[in-house]
Amino acid sequence: MxxxxxxxxxxxxxxxxxxxxxxxxxxxxxxxxxxxxNCPESVSEASxxxxxxxxxxxxxxxxxxxxxxxxxxTGNIGIILPYIPNVHIFSVYYFSELLSGIGQVTSxxxxxxxxFFHDLNLRYPNDYTKYFKGQRVDGCILLGTLxxxxxxIDLKKSGYRFCLxxxxxxxxxxxxxxxxxxxxxxxxxxYLVEKGHKNIAFINGxxxxxxxxxxxxxxxxxxDEFKIPLRKSFILEGNYGKKSGYIASKKLLxxxxxxxxxxxxxxxxxxGVIMGLREKGIxxxxxxxxxxxDDSDIATIVEPNLTTVKIPFFELGKxxxxxFLDTLSRKSGGFELKIEPELIxxxxx
Amino acid sequence: MxxxxxxxxxxxxxxxxxxxxxxxxxxxxxxxxxxxxNCPESVSEASxxxxxxxxxxxxxxxxxxxxxxxxxxTGNIGIILPYIPNVHIFSVYYFSELLSGIGQVTSxxxxxxxxFFHDLNLRYPNDYTKYFKGQRVDGCILLGTLxxxxxxIDLKKSGYRFCLxxxxxxxxxxxxxxxxxxxxxxxxxxYLVEKGHKNIAFINGxxxxxxxxxxxxxxxxxxDEFKIPLRKSFILEGNYGKKSGYIASKKLLxxxxxxxxxxxxxxxxxxGVIMGLREKGIxxxxxxxxxxxDDSDIATIVEPNLTTVKIPFFELGKxxxxxFLDTLSRKSGGFELKIEPELIxxxxx
DNA sequence: TTGTACGCGTTATCAT
DNA sequence: ATGATAACGCGTACAA
Numbered sequence: 080m081x082x083x084x085x086x087x088x089x090x091x092x093x094x095x096x097x098x099x100x101x102x103x104x105x106x107x108x109x110x111x112x113x114x115x116x117n118c119p120e121s122v123s124e125a126s127x128x129x130x131x132x133x134x135x136x137x138x139x140x141x142x143x144x145x146x147x148x149x150x151x152x153t154g155n156i157g158i159i160l161p162y163i164p165n166v167h168i169f170s171v172y173y174f175s176e177l178l179s180g181i182g183q184v185t186s187x188x189x190x191x192x193x194x195f196f197h198d199l200n201l202r203y204p205n206d207y208t209k210y211f212k213g214q215r216v217d218g219c220i221l222l223g224t225l226x227x228x229x230x231x232i233d234l235k236k237s238g239y240r241f242c243l244x245x246x247x248x249x250x251x252x253x254x255x256x257x258x259x260x261x262x263x264x265x266x267x268x269x270y271l272v273e274k275g276h277k278n279i280a281f282i283n284g285x286x287x288x289x290x291x292x293x294x295x296x297x298x299x300x301x302x303d304e305f306k307i308p309l310r311k312s313f314i315l316e317g318n319y320g321k322k323s324g325y326i327a328s329k330k331l332l333x334x335x336x337x338x339x340x341x342x343x344x345x346x347x348x349x350x351g352v353i354m355g356l357r358e359k360g361i362x363x364x365x366x367x368x369x370x371x372x373d374d375s376d377i378a379t380i381v382e383p384n385l386t387t388v389k390i391p392f393f394e395l396g397k398x399x400x401x402x403f404l405d406t407l408s409r410k411s412g413g414f415e416l417k418i419e420p421e422l423i424x425x426x427x428x
Numbered sequence: 429m430x431x432x433x434x435x436x437x438x439x440x441x442x443x444x445x446x447x448x449x450x451x452x453x454x455x456x457x458x459x460x461x462x463x464x465x466n467c468p469e470s471v472s473e474a475s476x477x478x479x480x481x482x483x484x485x486x487x488x489x490x491x492x493x494x495x496x497x498x499x500x501x502t503g504n505i506g507i508i509l510p511y512i513p514n515v516h517i518f519s520v521y522y523f524s525e526l527l528s529g530i531g532q533v534t535s536x537x538x539x540x541x542x543x544f545f546h547d548l549n550l551r552y553p554n555d556y557t558k559y560f561k562g563q564r565v566d567g568c569i570l571l572g573t574l575x576x577x578x579x580x581i582d583l584k585k586s587g588y589r590f591c592l593x594x595x596x597x598x599x600x601x602x603x604x605x606x607x608x609x610x611x612x613x614x615x616x617x618x619y620l621v622e623k624g625h626k627n628i629a630f631i632n633g634x635x636x637x638x639x640x641x642x643x644x645x646x647x648x649x650x651x652d653e654f655k656i657p658l659r660k661s662f663i664l665e666g667n668y669g670k671k672s673g674y675i676a677s678k679k680l681l682x683x684x685x686x687x688x689x690x691x692x693x694x695x696x697x698x699x700g701v702i703m704g705l706r707e708k709g710i711x712x713x714x715x716x717x718x719x720x721x722d723d724s725d726i727a728t729i730v731e732p733n734l735t736t737v738k739i740p741f742f743e744l745g746k747x748x749x750x751x752f753l754d755t756l757s758r759k760s761g762g763f764e765l766k767i768e769p770e771l772i773x774x775x776x777x
Numbered sequence: 778t779t780g781t782a783c784g785c786g787t788t789a790t791c792a793t
Numbered sequence: 794a795t796g797a798t799a800a801c802g803c804g805t806a807c808a809a
Contacts, residue, residue, distance in 0.1 A: 095563070097787090108795065109787085117788080126795080141787075144497055144563060146788075148497050148801060153493055162532075182511075191564070212489035321725075321728075321729070377725075380730055382730075393516055456780085459781080459805075463779090470779095471779085475779080491801090491802055497785060498804045
């Protein structure tokens with residue numbers, strides 16, 4: 080009888096040695112082979128050497144899938160990314176940085192990262208449970224989720240293990256790691272006010288991101304503190320893309336009064352604004368001061384370099400992953416992390 | 429007797445239903461349950477309905493790990509990324525784009541992507557076989573590998589399934605998807621020559637990348653074609669970072685003769701050069717024409733916008749993944765893909 | 778069409 | 794210190 084399974088066939092037809100192959104060659108039981116690889120101190124030196132020699136001879140390596148399968152874990156952490164066809168999510172600064180940070184921590188702890196591309200174009204509410212149902216991950220970290228997404232509440236109810244980065248839902252009990260965007264925004268606007276600006280326009284991102292809401296709140300707080308009236312007409316909305324900043328810049332000069340400063344809720348939009356203003360002959364910062372947000376690589380590429388609010392996304396990713404892995408192994412309870420941003424002053428103000 | 433295994437415990441202590449749980453509830457065998465999920469047409473409608481009802485009641489979902497384990501496949505494609513502590517690899521334009529492209533194709537085909545961070549600081553030669561030995565992936569795509577890395581030859585000999593992106597090794601039999609960088613570079617320099625430039629400096633990336641060698645070759649080819657002598661002093665080396673371009677720009681004006689044009693082998697270095705030249709009061713393109721490479725997002729952010737060679741990395745990632753998955757399923761033989769870049773003319777020339 | 782039974786490569790328990 | 798052996802959840806050849 081002959082098995083048609085492909086299991087032990089790999090590497091161009093060569094057979095892959097299993098634990099029991101090694102056991103047979105070494106003249107010991109399979110259990111002893113396992114012990115040599117898992118708790119070598121519980122095996123006599125003699126047996127250990129025989130087993131290691133046999134393992135080496137057969138080029139044996141424990142099958143990680145089988146190992147995890149037997150242990151009832153996967154060793155995989157899922158990362159759920161928003162996916163919109165032809166939008167290249169990795170090119171967005173903060174996703175890139177976050178992923179690098181998460182990847183560093185998880186790989187140090189021996190976990191694999193599995194990427195899931197979540198199609199946001201599907202009908203509401205988002206079903207995130209599908210990434211957990213096949214039990215191929217021990218838990219997931221969700222990036223780029225929307226504010227008050229009911230799918231997140233459903234996911235929480237389902238009992239699966241997950242956390243959010245760069246978003247949070249108050250009183251939901253959902254773990255998260257985020258930036259204190261209220262404070263970041265407040266500091267930026269406060270700085271402009273202290274430089275003597277009273278007419279400060281604000282171009283924000285879409286309101287379906289918690290980020291945007293928080294940044295708006297910080298803007299209001301700073302104005303309020305200095306008794307500067309809030310003008311609705313000064314609030315513009317972009318989509319965090321450069322082009323939307325460019326478009327917004329065209330409206331800026333038609334405002335009455337014309338603002339002397341602009342706060343953009345990310346650097347890309349700030350770059351678009353600067354491009355648009357330059358076309359109109361406005362010089363920065365003399366005619367208009369501009370403050371960005373993120374301190375992405377763009378901030379030191381645009382001319383003049385951007386004054387901006389620095390968000391340490393890489394660190395955020397690391398912290399989030401570390402806490403999440405702790406939580407998974409039940410070493411700790413839930414977590415709600417907020418890290419502090421920092422204002423970086425450059426030539427655009 | 430009571431099992432301490434965590435297998436069926438998840439979701440906060442609730443039990444996860446298995447195939448045999450469903451079978452018992454439905455009053456059929458486990459095999460029938462499997463059939464309902466794998467080849468429903470081979471099951472009578474009556475049984476099928478009973479099984480589906482039971483499965484629904486128990487909230488049953490086949491365990492993907494166990495499924496693949498039984499089938500002897502993993503369903504995972506590994507992506508090996510160069511990892512250097514505190515260097516944020518995802519922030520590099522071409523990694524981001526490639527990953528997005530690969531991710532799109534693999535997820536469409538039902539594969540998971542597992543990211544591996546390969547520490548380049550370990551001693552030579554690179555051992556890539558470790559990512560395969562645990563048999564947790566069906567194959568790997570390697571990004572950012574170095575020219576003639578002996579570790580790649582070793583890996584090929586080992587018989588594991590893999591391919592390269594953005595690199596290749598001649599006559600090695602290693603599958604790859606790359607850009608025709610000789611041609612891209614040739615077109616860029618030819619364009620400068622045709623604009624009347626004779627003194628064209630070149631800032632290249634490190635020579636341990638095949639990319640760099642190819643771009644150098646294209647530069648030489650174009651000069652040769654127009655009988656322009658190659659000046660060694662015109663060849664500068666950077667590290668593909670903005671800062672290295674900035675540093676190189678300082679040497680540019682000391683050359684004799686002073687070049688009237690510069691070709692940089694990526695946009696980041698071109699941006700650095702422009703920044704440096706601006707400090708010296710050199711205006712672009714009047715005093716010095718600058719051409720970049722990649723057409724990354726930076727190209728339209730720097731002022732003036734960069735004339736550059738557009739590399740469709742996203743498409744490259746898609747093509748590579750598609751062919752690689754084909755190869756894995758033995759639908760096709762090896763592949764050697766080279767895609768054509770395109771010159772984009774903007775204001776910097 | 779359906780059920781039985783074995784195998785996948787481990788871990789972990791229990792005897793010895 | 795070591796060996797048998799039962800899980801783990803599923804696919805599937807074979808028999809019925």
